[in-house]
Amino acid sequence: MxxxxxxxxxxxxxxxxxxxxxxxxxxxxLTYPLxxxxxxxxxxxxxxxxxxxxxxxxxEFLVTDSVFRLSVFNTFLYTLVASxxxxxxxxxxxxxxxxxxxxxxxxxxxxxxxxxxxxxxSAIAFWWIYDAQFSIxxxxxxxxxxxxxxxxxxxxxxxxxxxxxxxxVWRGVPFxxxxxxxxxxxIPPSMYEAASIDGATAFQQFRxxxxxxxxxxxxVVMTFSVLFTFTDFQLIWVLTRGGPINATHLMxxxxxxxxxxxxxxxxxxxxxxxxxxxxxxxxxxxxxxxQRRRWQQGGSDR
Amino acid sequence: xASVELRQVRKSFGSTPVVHGVDVSIADGEFxxxxxxxxxxxxxxxxxxxxxxxxTSGEIRIGDRVVNxxxxxxxxxxxxxxxxxxxxxxxxxxxxxxxxxxxxxxxEEIHARVDKAAKILxxxxxxxxxxxxxSGGQRQRVAxxxxxxxxxxxxxxxxxxxNLDAKLRVQxxxxxxxxxxxxxxxxxxxxxxxxxxxxxxxxIVVMNSGRVEQIGSxxxxxxxxxNLFVAGFIGSPAMNFLPGKxxxxxxxxxxxxxxxxxxxxxxNSESDGSDVVIGVRPEHFDIGASGVxxxxxxxxxxxxxxxxYCRIAGHSVxxxxxxxxxxxxxxxxxxxxxxxxxxxxxxxxxxxxA
Numbered sequence: 001m002x003x004x005x006x007x008x009x010x011x012x013x014x015x016x017x018x019x020x021x022x023x024x025x026x027x028x029x030l031t032y033p034l035x036x037x038x039x040x041x042x043x044x045x046x047x048x049x050x051x052x053x054x055x056x057x058x059x060e061f062l063v064t065d066s067v068f069r070l071s072v073f074n075t076f077l078y079t080l081v082a083s084x085x086x087x088x089x090x091x092x093x094x095x096x097x098x099x100x101x102x103x104x105x106x107x108x109x110x111x112x113x114x115x116x117x118x119x120x121x122s123a124i125a126f127w128w129i130y131d132a133q134f135s136i137x138x139x140x141x142x143x144x145x146x147x148x149x150x151x152x153x154x155x156x157x158x159x160x161x162x163x164x165x166x167x168x169v170w171r172g173v174p175f176x177x178x179x180x181x182x183x184x185x186x187i188p189p190s191m192y193e194a195a196s197i198d199g200a201t202a203f204q205q206f207r208x209x210x211x212x213x214x215x216x217x218x219x220v221v222m223t224f225s226v227l228f229t230f231t232d233f234q235l236i237w238v239l240t241r242g243g244p245i246n247a248t249h250l251m252x253x254x255x256x257x258x259x260x261x262x263x264x265x266x267x268x269x270x271x272x273x274x275x276x277x278x279x280x281x282x283x284x285x286x287x288x289x290x291q292r293r294r295w296q297q298g299g300s301d302r
Numbered sequence: 303x304a305s306v307e308l309r310q311v312r313k314s315f316g317s318t319p320v321v322h323g324v325d326v327s328i329a330d331g332e333f334x335x336x337x338x339x340x341x342x343x344x345x346x347x348x349x350x351x352x353x354x355x356x357x358t359s360g361e362i363r364i365g366d367r368v369v370n371x372x373x374x375x376x377x378x379x380x381x382x383x384x385x386x387x388x389x390x391x392x393x394x395x396x397x398x399x400x401x402x403x404x405x406x407x408x409x410e411e412i413h414a415r416v417d418k419a420a421k422i423l424x425x426x427x428x429x430x431x432x433x434x435x436x437s438g439g440q441r442q443r444v445a446x447x448x449x450x451x452x453x454x455x456x457x458x459x460x461x462x463x464x465n466l467d468a469k470l471r472v473q474x475x476x477x478x479x480x481x482x483x484x485x486x487x488x489x490x491x492x493x494x495x496x497x498x499x500x501x502x503x504x505x506i507v508v509m510n511s512g513r514v515e516q517i518g519s520x521x522x523x524x525x526x527x528x529n530l531f532v533a534g535f536i537g538s539p540a541m542n543f544l545p546g547k548x549x550x551x552x553x554x555x556x557x558x559x560x561x562x563x564x565x566x567x568x569x570n571s572e573s574d575g576s577d578v579v580i581g582v583r584p585e586h587f588d589i590g591a592s593g594v595x596x597x598x599x600x601x602x603x604x605x606x607x608x609x610x611y612c613r614i615a616g617h618s619v620x621x622x623x624x625x626x627x628x629x630x631x632x633x634x635x636x637x638x639x640x641x642x643x644x645x646x647x648x649x650x651x652x653x654x655x656a
Contacts, residue, residue, distance in 0.1 A: 193354050194387035198401035198448075199375035208400070212391040 040269035047263040058270035067246050068271065071254040075275075078165060078250060079229045085169045086225055087218070090176025095210075097177065098184045108181070115174035123238035126167040130154050130239070154240050157247030164239055164248050168232060176221055183217035184210070223286035227279060251275050304365035304378075304455040304488060305330045306351065311360035313346055320346055322512045323360065328490065328505070333482050335491045337499040338509035338535075345460055347509070348492045352381050352458050364455060380449035381458040385465065386441050388433040388448075395420075395429040398447045419450040422481070439470045446481070457482075459491040463498065475501060496536050500524070508532050530652040533581050533645060539609065541581045542619045545649060548576050557646070560615030563594050565639060567646055570656035578655065579647040584609070586643035587621035593638030596621075598629045612637070 007013060041058055045051025062068045097108055114122060129136055130153035138150040153163045187210065195205045233252040236242065242249035242257060249257075251271055259268020306328040313321040321343040328334045336344040349355040351362060353374035362369050369377050388397050395416055396403075402412045420426045423443045433441055442462060449457055459478070463471045479502050482489055493499055499506050500520045508515040508523065508531070515535075516528040527533035533541050546559035548567065556564040557580040565580055572578065589610065596612040596619060603609075603626065610621045610629065614637065621637055629635060646655040 188385065188387070190383050190385055190387035191389065193352075193374075194381070194383060194389075194448075195400075196354070197352060197374045197379065197381050198452075199404045200400075204404060209389065215391075 037269050038273050040266055041273040042270075043266045045265040045269075047260075047265060051266050054266070058267050059274070061267070062270060062274065067249065068254065070246050071242075071249040071251050071271075072274075074161070074246075074248060075230060075250045075252075077161065078168070078232070078248075079226055082165050082168045082172065082229050083222065083226050085165070086172045086176050086229075087222055089169065089173045090221075091180055091218075093173065093177040094180035094184055095206075097181050108178070111177060112174050114171050115178075119171065119234040120238055122171055123167065123235045126163075126170075126235075127154075127239050130163050155244055157244060160240055160244055160248050164236055167235055167239065168229060171235070172225055172229065176225055179217060179221040180214065183214045187213050219286050223283060226282050230279060230282070231275065305363075306456055306488060306490065307361075307363040308347075308351075309361040309363075311347065311350060311362060312358045313343070313350060313355065314358045319358075320512050321350075321358075324509075324512075324514050326507055326514065326517065328488060331486045331488055333479075333489045333491065333502060333504045334507060335493060335499040335503035335505075336507045336509060337493055337496055338515075340494055341511075342509040343512040344492045344494075344509050348381075348458055348460055348490060351456070351490060352379055353377050378455040379458055380452050380454040380456075381460065382442075382445045382449055382462045384461040386433075386445040386462075388441060388444055390433050392432075393429065394425060394431055394433070394436070394444050394447075397433070397444055398451050400448070401452050415451045415453075416447075419447045422450065422484075423447050438466050439474060442466060442474055443477075446478070450481075450485070455488065457487050457489040459489065461493055462491075463493070464495075471498075478502065497538060500536065506536075508535060510535075527645065527654060529654055530579065530581070530647045533647070533654070537583055539584045539620045539622065541583050541645075542587075542617075543579050543581050543647075544614065544617050544619070545577070545579050548572055548574050548578055550574055559617065563615045565594060565644070566641075568642065568644055568656040570646055572646075572655060577649050579649045580639075581645040581647060582639045583643065584620040584622040586640040587619075587623075588638045588640055589621055589623050589625075589627065589635055593636040595634050596637045598631055598633045598635060600631060601627070601629055610635070 008017075040051065042053060042055060043051030044054050044057070093111065097104070097111065101107060128134065132150060132152045132155060135150060135153060137153075138147065141147040142150065152159065154160045191209050191213070192205055195209050200208060231252050232250060233256065236248055236250055236253045237256070240248045242253045246254075251274065255268045255271035255275075257268075258264050258271060262268070306326075308324055308326045311321060311324045312319065324343075324347060326334070336347060338344050346355060350357050351364075353369065353372065357370050364377055364379070389400065392400065398416045398419060399412045402415065416429070417426070420429055423446060425440070425443055425447055428436060428440060428444075433444065436444065442465075445462065462478075463474050466474060475498060478491075491498075491502060503520055505517065506520055506523055507517050510531050516523060516532045518526070520536075523532060523536045527536060527541075530543070534543065544557070544559045544565065546557040546565070548570075549556050549558045549564060551564055552566070555567040555570060557567045557578055558564050559580070565582075567578075567580055594614055596614045598610060598612045599618075600611040601608060602611070607622050607624050608627055610623065610627070612619055612621065612635065619637070647653065648655055
């Protein structure tokens with residue numbers, strides 16, 4: 001056996017060798033842009049001009065910037081309200097779909113539709129639904145005599161916040177519902193039979209069996225849902241572009257607006273970087289707090 | 303404690319009937335085993351008693367109450383499931399206390415009852431564990447503990463031992479029987495294993511394709527099977543069946559299974575020449591005495607006894623002997639059914655003639 005072939009038979013050589021292409025791709029396409037973004041946040045780069053290192057000046061400015069602070073508030077409000085509604089509606093939908101209903105698989109496929117449609121497409125549909133002059137919602141309400149004028153859904157701060165949250169919930173519910181449905185189907189029917197013999201009512205079965213046994217999946221699904229919502233961009237950009245008077249500006253949209261149309265690359269990058277601690281906190285919270293319970297650990301299936 | 307009464311109980315899933323009019327009465331404190339091959343409707347019957355399946359027609363009484371439309375939790379029964387159905391997210395103590403918590407019992411009462419049940423089952427050291435951290439036999443005990451704490455009128459067991467290994471199964475079998483002797487609670491036990499049925503039951507209900515074939519004590523079923531099905535199902539190794547025609551010979555009756563091969567048959571009033579099936583249990587063949595000729599195919603010594611697989615006139619036959627024989631495959635031996643220990647069946651209806 002030649003030295004070269006023995007060299008390549010060595011596990012310690014072969015392993016890293018096989019990992020190399022994937023590692024290189026990751027390094028190039030993931031780490032480089034992320035690192036560049038973080039670095040840009042510490043410079044005063046503008047479009048067309050290489051930036052100089054300015055330390056944390058961008059962040060010092062952002063802390064005092066009322067628009068940035070508003071966007072942080074908006075992002076939290078948007079994420080919190082939308083996630084709560086997505087969870088409640090998604091769980092409710094999953095429980096319904098878990099029952100024996102006619103055309104079960106067809107209904108399940110239909111439920112997934114909002115998730116499959118490209119975000120921009122559904123955003124445009126919502127934009128039309130929320131239009132100040134042609135809104136179908138306003139039209140129906142006026143024709144029914146409930147209202148006497150058209151609602152300016154995207155024109156007033158709180159209405160606009162509510163409208164964008166509704167659109168986000170509509171888009172996010174199917175993902176939550178389908179994942180929770182998959183979780184529901186892993187609960188053996190004998191659990192419910194045992195509980196019903198033990199004297200549990202339907203609500204008690206939900207409270208003491210369904211919810212605890214679903215909690216690991218809920219943790220994973222809601223972590224993802226929170227991450228998606230926190231970093232949402234497309235929906236807001238198509239519907240409101242952050243308006244009116246920055247009422248719907250999220251950190252993601254503000255970052256883009258400052259960096260690309262506004263040209264302040266450094267400042268935009270700093271805003272985007274400021275999202276990272278929040279996202280990390282959300283991930284760590286779910287990882288340590290929720291995901292793996294004691295009852296799932298230890299002991300094999302003997 | 304209470305008696306359980308099934309009257310003409312029927313069950314259909316859609317248009318497919320699975321239980322066809324079953325009548326069983328179970329006395330207070332009795333241990334009854336429903337046994338039969340898989341798909342015979344025994345589990346469905348148990349689930350109907352539990353209230354997990356609706357009763358298509360007929361009547362089920364627990365005590366003196368008709369429970370057809372009573373919810374499971376109001377039937378005052380406890381059930382042990384095949385997969386135990388322990389709540390994985392609750393500790394053993396919470397699994398056992400769950401029903402009493404729901405019923406709003408006081409903490410002291412719950413503790414007292416759980417402790418008592420845990421002591422009976424030897425679970426005291428495991429109360430703080432989760433089901434995942436227990437072995438199969440321990441989980442099985444927790445499932446029984448959950449049933450015991452409720453002190454129900456009736457225990458229902460749905461193949462509770464089939465997930466255990468053979469050794470543990472024998473041990474738990476004894477434990478369940480001992481537990482029943484101690485608590486004397488009416489029990490209905492479903493199994494497909496006839497040995498479990500024979501060893502545990504006060505009374506066995508043999509079921510086949512949704513019908514009751516025979517009801518009786520274990521030894522009644524063994525000694526007096528009502529038909530071919532029960533005769534073949536109860537006993538291990540299974541009874542040998544040889545088809546033939548009735549003849550009169552040696553001043554008595556015999557069954558001609560081949561031109562030169564006649565087995566002595568029990569007394570009966572059927573006419574010569576009618577088709578019959580003669581049944582002989584493996585342990586009721588005398589080996590070595592005069593009798594019909596059989597070719598030895600396989601000899602299986604198990605230590606306590608020897609099982610001999612052989613062939614009589616083209617039919618496979620098993621014989622079990624307590625003696626140690628030195629046959630070799632291919633030898634010819636003489637087999638003779640012990641007197642008064644063979645059965646005659648009608649091949650068309652399966653019913654026993656004598």
